[in-house]
Amino acid sequence: MIVAITGGKGGTGKSTLSANLFFYFMENYSTALVDCDVETPNLEYLVSEDLKFAKEVFIEIPDIREGISYNYNNVCKEGALLKINDKLIFIEELCSGCKACGIKTNIKFKKKSIGKIYEKKFDGSYLIVGKSNIGITKTSKIVDETKKYALSKNCEINIIDTAAGIHCNVVRALINSDKVLVVTEPTPFGISDAKRIIKIIEKLKIPYKIVLNRYGINNLNVEYDFKIPYDKRIVETYCKGEGFLKYSDLKKDIEEIANWIIWG
Ligand code: SF4
Numbered sequence: 001m002i003v004a005i006t007g008g009k010g011g012t013g014k015s016t017l018s019a020n021l022f023f024y025f026m027e028n029y030s031t032a033l034v035d036c037d038v039e040t041p042n043l044e045y046l047v048s049e050d051l052k053f054a055k056e057v058f059i060e061i062p063d064i065r066e067g068i069s070y071n072y073n074n075v076c077k078e079g080a081l082l083k084i085n086d087k088l089i090f091i092e093e094l095c096s097g098c099k100a101c102g103i104k105t106n107i108k109f110k111k112k113s114i115g116k117i118y119e120k121k122f123d124g125s126y127l128i129v130g131k132s133n134i135g136i137t138k139t140s141k142i143v144d145e146t147k148k149y150a151l152s153k154n155c156e157i158n159i160i161d162t163a164a165g166i167h168c169n170v171v172r173a174l175i176n177s178d179k180v181l182v183v184t185e186p187t188p189f190g191i192s193d194a195k196r197i198i199k200i201i202e203k204l205k206i207p208y209k210i211v212l213n214r215y216g217i218n219n220l221n222v223e224y225d226f227k228i229p230y231d232k233r234i235v236e237t238y239c240k241g242e243g244f245l246k247y248s249d250l251k252k253d254i255e256e257i258a259n260w261i262i263w264g
Contacts (some may be wrong), residue, residue: 002151002158003261004177006245010164010192012183013213013228015168016238017254018161019046021261024254025157026125032155037163038115038130038225045241047127050080051118054128056144057140059097064090071105080140088262096138115142117149126153143172153165157261166196174201180208186220209260226257 005018022033035043043049064070064082070088073079080094081101092112101116115132130146132139150158162173174180178199184194192212201208212224228234228250237244245251 001156001179001261002160002162004162004174004206005183006162006170006174006180006197007183007190008166008195009162009189012164012185012190014161014164014183015042016134016259017127017181017183017211017213017228017257018159019043020128020243020245020254021159021258022047022125023245024204025159026122029157029180030124030153030155031157031159032126032128032150032153033159034146034150035127035129035148035161035162036143036169037161037162038132038139038146038169039143041129043127043161044118044120044129046238046243047123048120050146051120051129053116053125053148055145056113057115057130057142058111059095059114059141060099061092061095062090062101063108063110064088067206068115070107073101073105074166075100075103077160078260093135093137097141105244115145116143117141117146119149125155125180126150126167128153140172142170143169143249147173147176156174166193166200170197170203170241174204174206177206179193180206181211181261183198183211183212183213184222184224186212186218186222188220191220191222207264211257226253226260228253 019214025031035041078094080091082089109156118129120127128150130142162170209225212227214230215227217230
């Protein structure tokens with residue numbers, strides 16, 4: 001089972017929900033909690049900072065050297081490879097490593113590290129975190145590789161925490177999920193961004209439910225399937241980097257969501 005936790009905007013409580021579902025499921029199932037917010041991962045601060053290096057993520061970029069003459073096919077959509085006054089110029093920061101410039105040319109490629117995957121094992125369950133290197137802007141391969149690495153653990157439940165927003169890395173994190181939880185909050189921004197991400201989830205044809213976080217913070221009329229209340233105890237445990245399952249009434253809310261994930 002792969003369940004993705006997403007939300008149209010940042011700060012809605014995705015990571016809090018992901019972490020608490022992880023604590024809940026790992027009591028009875030082998031579970032992987034996967035941080036696919038590779039540019040700003042934060043689940044380690046809620047679950048465990050004791051991560052170990054697992055794998056490096058590379059792309060292949062053109063190996064362009066001074067003085068060598070290259071065939072050039074002019075296909076680079078990123079604008080990373082340009083011919084100016086018969087000289088081939090390569091702007092490494094713009095290169096996504098797609099290798100299209102290698103088709104029918106004599107251009108050779110070399111490996112470039114763009115990120116790392118870290119992990120922490122808990123009795124058959126795992127926290128897996130993808131992190132991009134500083135200055136890397138083309139990060140979708142790190143999302144793909146982090147997911148692939150997590151799924152290779154063959155856990156019964158995989159919780160994929162996506163980045164905030166509506167962009168390529170979020171869509172890549174959602175793809176192949178069996179179910180999605182859209183976390184929102186009762187604010188105009190939260191609702192409008194949730195509607196936008198739901199349109200994409202519907203196009204991907206993945207069953208989804210809406211979790212209204214900070215329920216009760218105001219009286220906005222919002223449609224939702226599950227709720228997590230606005231509760232001082234959640235804020236307190238969040239500040240300490242802990243889950244909130246020790247409070248039975250809050251655990252009940254997580255249980256309802258977990259039942260939908262397992263039983264539909
Ligand atoms: S690998 Fe792709 S992005 Fe990089 S220079 Fe070649 S065509 Fe452009």
